[in-house]
Amino acid sequence: MPIQYNFDLKNANTLGLPAVASHFLPLTDPAQLFELCQNPGLKALPWRVLGGGSNLVLPEQINALVIAVALKGRRLLREDDEAWYVAAAGGESWHEFVAWTLAQGWAGLENLSLIPGTVGAAPVQNIGAYGVEVKDCLYELTAYSLADGHARVFSAAECQFAYRDSCFKQAEAGKWLIGEVVFKLSKSASIKTNYGDIGQELAALGLPLSASAVAQAVINVRQRKLPDPAVIGNAGSFFKNPVVTAELRGQVLAAHPELVSYPAGPDHYKLAAGWLIERAGWKGRQLGPAGMYQKQALVLVNHGGATQNDIASLTAAVQADVKEKFDVELEAEPVWW
Template identity: 80%
Template sequence: MLPIQSNFSLQHANTLGLPAIARHFLRLTDTQQLAELCLDPVLSVLPWRILGGGSNLVLADEINALVIAVELKGRRLLKEDDDAWYITAAAGENWHEFVQWTLAQGWAGLENLSLIPGTVGAAPVQNIGAYGVEIKDSLFELTAYRLSDGQARVFSAAECQFAYRDSCFKQAEADQWLIAEVVFRLPKITSLKTNYGDIEQELQVLGQRTAQAVAQAVIHVRQRKLPDPAVMGNAGSFFKNPIVSNALRASVLAAHPELVSYPAGPAHYKLAAGWLIERAGWKGRQLGPVGMYQKQALVLVNHGGATQHDVVLLTQAVQADVRAQFGVELEAEPVWW
């Protein structure tokens, strides 16, 4: 019999710390449980929501669905060839711990993604990225189970349709698949990516230039700039860095020569959302029980007692002020339930 819990509190299962009650809840520890779910006459007709580390979610007060917390475990070297190692990890593995484990084995490539909260299975959904690296750079393939019938399918990296903080699992295939296992290809010859943010400065302090040193530098920078969700509820970077046309970038730059931006393909630039939010006056500013973090304007924080409604009001207020001041549209990163 499946260990289903009813009216389950998700307040400690989302890093924003929003109060939410799931109508039904299951800790998935074996993919065989999916087959049982698909045959259950009551549970199979409910909406299903897949929960990883809860670090990229904005939850409503009531979730009228079966929430499946993926707790599949396991990680190992799958194979290697002359050029790369292929490492497989179950979806319920903690992402940061997995990254540090790969580095301890001597397999570089994921070091820039250190200390990102969440699980291995949730990482491809968002195409997580930091300091010039995205998960699409190293993901080889993944295995997912279709929620409608429990059938497994292997997705190549191309089939995941990765884009900036996006994938098919957030768009065309949203809420249709449960990612169970991910295979990474980590090249045996790799170059460290250190020319982003404060990483180079941290490396000079550390006095080393290894993959593990880069990981330590990333950890130091993130700890300095981002609040610990265990202390202050947050969902990390809350807004995407907007990608705009050269013309719009030039217009903003003319009025604000200090604008922070980066080339983003032909005729487009990526603007630093944190810079826009800070210049719009929202860094360290609250609206009710939520606000933008005083050390990093890109991070929305819960000062205590917030609900999804409070997050909606702040999101809309920040978007409106950035639009009015710069003519730029901001898009929230998290998934909304």
């Protein structure tokens, strides 16, 4: 078993935080997990599953076995009159997988283009963008128990998806490694262009309406608004858009008529976290080596040398100011180890 010791994870998390794992293993075969489960010394350690590192806030020292999911493969399982059923291994790049499905002529995931991370991590967070979430197309997934290595198939319903949430962040947190995900891509999928700047970008591109054109529009918008982690450390959108009661939304709207919000079920609204953060004065502002991005207030960035403690301090300061100004609670999206 190729366990590596005191492994440097600075380049394995997109925030670029300094982090060292006491034990590290790239998992290339599910059978390795079963072997790990037979090792009493390793079982005595906490275990952590690492995907693309794009949604993590890491401490400087991780006294645990970090298992990096490096499972590869993607294929068409089957198709019927209604849909294509497409499988991808947990270690596949999410964006590359989306691009591959579009190249085959299978629509449905185009709005989720250019989201960093892996296929296996996508259901954990129920990643979403521009009016689409992973739950909209996910059919089932195969996960492996971190207790004994056995496989279990979870249906979409069993994943208990919610906004940026799933059972893998709640009741099943820390218990599973997602090895393969199957997507049901409808042959009659409708193209969604009415969210954010997508329609405007499509018009600027002048391309015929298609799933691939939407993907290109999404890519253009994301590249314009979001920093490249290779240039400046970040974890993408750092805070969830808060869902509030109609009453609270009304109170904020009365004081701030320009509030950006969307219906989110009976008597509830989703507020734009980026708008709240910008109006609270944090767009482009730093606290030590960390700050909120100058082009998009929702993105927290590492200007160089930041640690988990620096990220925690900035997070708390932004949350406190938004709470004071709008009486709205902000919740951070990333997972903290």
